[in-house]
Amino acid sequence: MITEPAQAPQRILITGGRAPVALEWARLLHRNGHQVYVAESSRYHLCRVSSAVLESFEVPPPRQQPQAYLTALKQLIIQYQIYLLIPTCEEIFYIAEGLEELQSYCRVLTPNINTLHDLHHKGKFIEQVIASHLAVPLTFPVEDPSIDFYDYAMPDQAGNTFVRKPVYSRFASKVIMPWESRRSTAQTKQDTKTTISTTTEITAINNSSESSGWIAQQYIKGKAICTYSIVHQGIVIAHATYTSHYRTSRTGASVYFEAIEHQQAYKWVCQFVQHLSVDDPKQSDEAFSGQISFDFIEEASTGLLYPIECNPRATSGIHLFQQQDVLVQAVIDPDSFVQRGQVIMPEPGTARVLTLPMWVAGFKYNRRRQDWRDWWKSLQQATDVVYHKDDRKPLWEQFRLVIQAYLTSRTQRISITEAFTYDIEWNGKENV
Known part of the structure; x- marks a missing residue:
């Protein structure tokens, strides 16, 4: 090295x-x-x-x-x-x-492939969050929806409903929300005398066919929060927390990003990466280094952050650092930032947009006049991600x-x- x-x-x-x-x-x-x-x-x-x-x-x-x-x-x-x-x-x-x-x-x-896999796999990621002593949504393995016997749109004994998703997916591809069930409530009640038992500990995913595995995850009502961070030896040296009100679909990829100040999200990321070691069988464990991003739901009633998934790579949060050249220094010479205890964050209120899909989202989902007004205001205050006058x-x-x-x-x-x-x-x- x-x-x-x-x-x-x-x-x-x-x-x-x-x-x-x-x-x-x-x-x-x-x-x-x-x-x-x-x-x-x-x-x-x-x-x-x-x-x-x-x-x-x-x-x-x-x-x-x-x-x-x-x-x-x-x-x-x-x-x-x-x-x-x-x-x-x-x-x-x-x-x-x-x-x-x-x-x-x-x-x-x-980091190495083992570490990336455990973060990318939606079930194994939740296992790591539990190991870091952080709250998680109820999560457990399920069969492929095409052969699944249970309708997860129906509440369990505690009143929870569940989202189904592949353990490997991106842009919310193939995610099935509770209200998108193909089976009627009446048929489900008739067919399912057996109930499932959910716990706060995730059951191990069937490793015999990882690429086709699915999980069910507790549906939590609240606000979507995203983060993007650069980490060096277990220490966060750059961090952005942002929200998005516009997506390619109701649950798809974000096309509008606005930086917010959110200490709870920052502290969550710091705690998680500090507990996250790089498991390399050829070397002793070492602290995580690289880019890492998280999607959360901030529960409406309690304000508690629930992690939904992890992307151990670059995500749209990097666009919010557009005026901060010091970010380049952090990735070129990360040791100096760790030594100084310096953390780079974008200015709250900074907004970036992917204009082309933003227009698509507008025509797809705006129904009322007020929707269009809010959409236009957001578009006007954001800087386009792709267009630059010198490029x-x-x-x-x-x-x-x-x-x-x-x-x-x-x-x-x-x-x-x-x-x-x-x-x-x-x-x-x-x-x-």
Whole structure:
């Protein structure tokens, strides 16, 4: 592992160039004088045409060709003398599988694959939260909904209803809310004389078929809260808490992000990452380092935070640091921030928006005149994530991305949302 101190300017390689978060990283790094390279398996992507990127490379798809993907990254790292590799999307899991070799050539902003898996898997994540002595929603394994015998829209003996979701998913894909049950209440009452017993301890997920596993999770009424943090050796050095009132669907990906001050969420993240060790069978346990994000529900009646899932990678919270160049210093030289006890946070009220899907969300869900007024006010006060006056080409590239995703969805018979991540998503060991 390379440990020499960073000297500016550095050569940085970013992966996942299709994502707005990758474009954000590229612009932040470029503005601070670093040389930015991007490796991406998608033919069209936002970073490909960005003026912040020195050079972009098309590499094999990690999901379909994992070894060829790692080989290509290794060659780029060696050829361009890369100092730091920053994964941004789910290609991070494939990079982590080759971490031992890659980190012998440069710093890689990811923990090992075992740690990533336990955070990405929605059931195992809840197990870790319990181990950290933090509250969790009732969570337990269930059968695939197509063969499930119990209607989780019906309250249990304590009055709880449940959301069903795959243990591996993104953008709330395939999530079944309690009110979306296919079975009627009357039929359920007739068919289910047997009741289920829920406890605060999650039952182990059936590991024999991890990629097709499902969980049921207690539905909690309240406000959605998201966080994004950069952690070094178990210490949070950058943190954003934000809300989103607009999404691609009722439970889908956020398209509008507004920074808020939320000490409870910050303290929760600090407590969790301090208890989170990197389990490496070849080395002694060490503290977690990398990017990590959480989705919470803040219960309406008590204000208690319930974690829903973890994304151990970059998420939209990074957009809220747009005016804070010190974030780049934190990722280039994290040791100095730990030593000073410095934590970077965005200004509360900072708002960013993905304008194209924001318009789609508006036409899809706005029904009343007041809805449109609130929507327009939000749109006016937020800065677009993709457009920048000094870097305009990514604005038009996003239309190519949408067309490409549409064609993939037709070819693979999947949704357009799933098509965006078809070649990079990671669903456990049986991911292909």
